[in-house]
Amino acid sequence: MRPPGSRLRPGAVFFVLLAMALSALAVGLLMVDGIGEAIIGKRQREVAEAARDYFVAFAHEEGLAPLARALDLRERTDPGGGFRYALYAADGRLLGGARLEAREPLPASGAARLDILADGRGSPWRVLVQPLSVGGALVVYEDIGERIAFRRALVASAGVALLAAVGAVLLAALWFNSLLLRRMETLAATARRIADGDLSARTEVHPKGDVFDRLGEAMNGMLDRIEELMTGMRTVTDSLAHDLRSPLTRMRADLARAMQPDLPQDARLDAIEQAHDEADRALSTLSALMDIARAEAGLSRDMMAPLDLAALAAEVGELFAPVIEDAGQTFVAPDPRPALIVKGHELILRQAVGNLLHNAAHHAGQGAVVRLAVEDVPGRIRIVVADTGPGIAPEHRGRVRERFVRLDAARSRPGGGLGLAIAAACAKLHGGALELEDAHPGLRAVIDLPAQSLGRPPPDSVMTAP
Template identity: 35%
Template sequence: MRLALTLSALFVVSTLTAAAVSFLLLSGELAGRHRADAQQMAENLAATYQVAGLPELHAQIATNVITTRDFSNLYLFIDRSGAAVFGNFSVRQPFTGSRDLVAGRDISLVGAPPGIEGQNFAAYGLQIPAGWILTARNTRWIADTRRIVIQTLAWGLGAALALSVLIALWLGRRSERRIARLNAMLDQVAAGNMALRFDYDPGWPDDISRVADAMNDMLDRLGRSVDSLRQVSTDVAHDLRTPLTRLRARLEPLLVRDDLPEGAAQELDLAVAELDTLVRTFNAVLRISQIESGRARPRLDAVDLRQLCADLHEMLLPVAEDQGHRFRFADGTGDMHVTGDRDMLAQAITNLVENAIRHCPDPAEITLALARTGDAVEVSVADTGPGIEAEARDDVFRRFFRLEKSRSTEGSGLGLALVAAILRLHDATINLSDNGPGLRVTVRFGGAHPPDRAAGRDALAAGTNL
């Protein structure tokens, strides 16, 4: 829009400049022609005097005066003494050469109609043996021509300006709509929908079309790369989960034997626990891949989040108390039903609570709360732990991301990635904020998205990337 209006402004400025130059040149040319006409009139009268004498000069001036009663042309003869004056105007002092005269100030008109006072005349004086011949032409025609030219330019430029602004607005609106569609598509791609492409009319090739072509091509290649990486991770997880499960099945009978060497049973317990951790990790990877690829279809039903959160609070309360935390459930008012898969939502909320339990030093206060704002239902998990730095809040939804760089504590970095995938499947948003102290995780279902939706959307997009 700004570019189109800028081009319109440049068009107006350039047109005005060209019109001003043309107007000055035209005015100068017309004034020059009037002076030339006045000189030619004087020279013709001088030629008449030279050929036929003074009587014929008087007769010619009289004829010219009769034929120009509108005073567009003026004629005057003054003898050498200045006493004999003949013509349709008078001057204070005869002159030679070109001059610009004003009626009523420099010259007096004999029998002139009202309104001619103040008009300009291009005059020329020529001295002959008998005296002076003076002629003049009214320049009113130049003023009329200037006025017509200015009016024509004003109307033409106004129409051109209006048309250019309308065209600029139309082009700007059209580009804005296409850019808005492009931004909406990129938002959905950022949220994980890699199948979207920008569709446009190929009959209107322009810069946006070329950018869209390049973007579609980039998304094609990126989609193939993501699909390839996702398939690799899925295949690796699937192929390794089976032998690990078999290995665990072989180790389990050894745990009940009485003839194991001293310390062997404890080492076997640790080995089985590590195998369980690996199997859970691969199960999480497979679950995320299934959700992102669309193979895991949610069973959409009306889910009562109040009852679901109450059940989860009852189930996780002993775990939190064993860790030395206080875990409470804050119920909200109003209807807390949403449409979704109850098992998936339970897994997502459980992961959020378990993260708070695992990463908060005891004693900490953890709150699972429900709230209804308009058409939206919010589930929040707040704690009084160390929290997460603002610059790292988007990264925690990536697969295998760990805040602890040494990765020496328990965990695989897949819990929040699974949460992001589940919430994306339910068209819900997630936002991390400061609890002062600690961290607050807010999940929003339905309704108008809050102002910080972009942060939640970016987090979701980060969680769906391999």
């Protein structure tokens, strides 16, 4: 069920885009109008001032009468132009040129805007009055009605072009908005399915690999991890309910037997000791599960620090050598080698290597040879525990790395089936994997780690192992 207020509203998006488009259109038209007017006005003023200067110079050289005849000739040959000229005497009489306006309404000097009736129609004119030193005044008339009409045509054509461009952009924006909503709705639908309890839900990822596909891949990876953790938690819960019930039941039975008042003292102490052993097994199982959970969740990364992996393997091998020899087996320690400084979780690495040696001691059988080695190959670091025992059938090698999995041959021996699970979680914590291989005969258990992720030191920092 979609929560209130979360419904996508394409109509609101449309009106927002429309308002933005209209604003952009208005700004564009204002800019075209303002810039066009400024350019045309500047050009026209330059023309009017140039004509004024020319006729003023003509009057100074030839006099007023020749200038009046020249203006009359121009008026006859080019009537109705955008620029028209008139020459007035000092008393206000028109000496020559355009008969548009009497002298009185005109300014004494400078520019002004007037509405003048010409050719039977009224239109706005800009006049530029220049008094002459030889007497009288020169008037330059500019018909700005044509300029206004041209500006309107320019604005209209620009408006049509801008409207077409804005329309195209608006359609593209609506299409992109629709695409965006569809892709986001896909992600939201996946999230709703997850919220409803369907942990197998995944978002659709297209092969084109755009930003939404990358987001979908990241989301699917996150969901894979969540499902893995949830499945692991359910497995741990179910396994605890199954595997801890027996030791707790036996411990309760032993304690109940120890509480019998008529039980002999030796039998009472024996029952208490058995209950103590059962409590130790339960605590060991819980501790191992906590180690696995912390490693798989990545919570142990904050405890990683540089350590000598070669020295660590040698120390763990020395610790487990007596256990292997007590089992009637031969232990081959790793060869002495220069220090291999890596960044890792020392406690979990020790526990993982120890579990592999412990499993070999328990399952390889008498007379087997158990070897511990550290292999430094290009790009990889491999901690190898190999034995010459019966090994594990290929079809079971995947299962035995899971929690509480014990093969039929091992069910008669004590243990919780967590040794290989801890080693696998340790390898995963360090960015690697636990591999189980055939040793011909026997089993090779390999903690395979990427060397680069462990931060290998440069050659001059390598130390010699003790």
